[in-house]
Amino acid sequence: MALLDVDGLDAGYGDLQIVENVDLAVDAGEYVTIVGPNGAGKSTVMKSIFGLTTHMGGSITFSDEEISGYRPEDIITTGIGYVPQNGNIFPSMSVMENLEMGAYILDEVPQDRLDRIFNRFPILDERRGQTAGDLSGGQQQMLAMGRALMLDPDLLLLDEPSAGLAPDLVDDMFDRIDQINEAGTSILLVEQNAKEALRRCSRGYVLVQGQNRYVDEGDALLADEQVRQDFLGG
Numbered sequence: 001m002a003l004l005d006v007d008g009l010d011a012g013y014g015d016l017q018i019v020e021n022v023d024l025a026v027d028a029g030e031y032v033t034i035v036g037p038n039g040a041g042k043s044t045v046m047k048s049i050f051g052l053t054t055h056m057g058g059s060i061t062f063s064d065e066e067i068s069g070y071r072p073e074d075i076i077t078t079g080i081g082y083v084p085q086n087g088n089i090f091p092s093m094s095v096m097e098n099l100e101m102g103a104y105i106l107d108e109v110p111q112d113r114l115d116r117i118f119n120r121f122p123i124l125d126e127r128r129g130q131t132a133g134d135l136s137g138g139q140q141q142m143l144a145m146g147r148a149l150m151l152d153p154d155l156l157l158l159d160e161p162s163a164g165l166a167p168d169l170v171d172d173m174f175d176r177i178d179q180i181n182e183a184g185t186s187i188l189l190v191e192q193n194a195k196e197a198l199r200r201c202s203r204g205y206v207l208v209q210g211q212n213r214y215v216d217e218g219d220a221l222l223a224d225e226q227v228r229q230d231f232l233g234g
Ligand SMILES: Nc1ncnc2c1ncn2[C@@H]1O[C@H](COP(=O)(O)OP(=O)(O)OP(=O)(O)O)[C@@H](O)[C@H]1O
Pocket: 013, 016, 018, 036, 037, 038, 039, 040, 041, 042, 043, 044, 045, 192
């Protein structure tokens, strides 16, 4: 049984259906990527897992629990963390306050997790008192990830973490995601940077017009002539 199992998902916004009959699975410890053209519905699939869209059909189970229909505040308690592409930090709060907000559902801030996050992202430690909105784009992305890691999720949903980063920071971001995965957190990543995402993941889904088009190991998708031509720029 997969950790996350999305089966025949139909979802959208209000009456507008975007995602149709999408199947997707993430096993415990796995690193899975969703790629596809602009507007394919990649973010919508991810938002649906986190309870942020209108659920229209199919099932979403996490650790054997049906979570479709749950609200985001209930979903975080099941062990899923979500880092949206935008609006993922509180810009007027300090770095420390942002991290503490990540643990708001707990009675107290877990010091060991805070230490682990500062260890993983030393720049956040150095800037712990600084206003989050003054951090660079890459640092804000690290803070958003750190905040989601405060609840030590079993599965981390990452929506385009490389978006807006200077090219020399993109590799670093991918390396950090590898490290989080190697430390035991399952990853579901949506990425525009499809080649790099497929290189890093164990399994990839190519989504087109709200539907699954291809599913295979990342390397197999990278080697597939049709996928290369249609989705990876040759
Ligand atoms: N809140 C919303 N309300 C209505 N329609 C939306 C909303 N968010 C996204 N959409 C529409 O859903 C479709 C899929 O968008 P989505 O962001 O899921 O695609 P994507 O594959 O992640 O694209 P991109 O790579 O450009 O981010 C688009 O047509 C978009 O306009």
